[in-house]
Amino acid sequence: MPYYIAVYDVNVRRVAKMLKLFRRYLTWVQRSVFEGELTEAQFQRLQHEAGRLMNPDEDVVIFYELRDVRYSRRLVLGTEQGHRDRFL
């Protein structure tokens, strides 16, 4: 399963709903940053639901799909807030 990093920047009126949606699929890392593994079907559904929630003219969601985590590394400076299981 690919590993995803998702970041969004949405109108303040939609933040709560987007947070709730993304938390159903991925692990909250900080602010509007989420991570986690998704199957292709889950990823399609998340994109679909996010697309229905957001205003494409004002909001943006960016997904970084890492198909092989052996080619990536995660480095943290400071103190993480979000809980996540060590995968990447």
Added chain:
Amino acid sequence: MPYYIAVYDVNVRRVAKMLKLFRRYLTWVQRSVFEGELTEAQFQRLQHEAGRLMNPDEDVVIFYELRDVRYSRRLVLGTEQGHRDRFL
């Protein structure tokens, strides 16, 4: 050269300085999200400078290092604000 995605969540008093620092090394994508290629030396310097600016007890910076972009993909929903050259 590896490709980096950087996200940070810092105390509001330090946001302006962190933005200025990260813009010297990477391309601003949205909010506190940056992307771009860095040499190992540049990456070390950016980590060092960020470490000096931030309060590690309050702030966090996360770097995702993609050593081979062929194993990653970037998907955008909506309208991007930041300017970036199409690399990933």
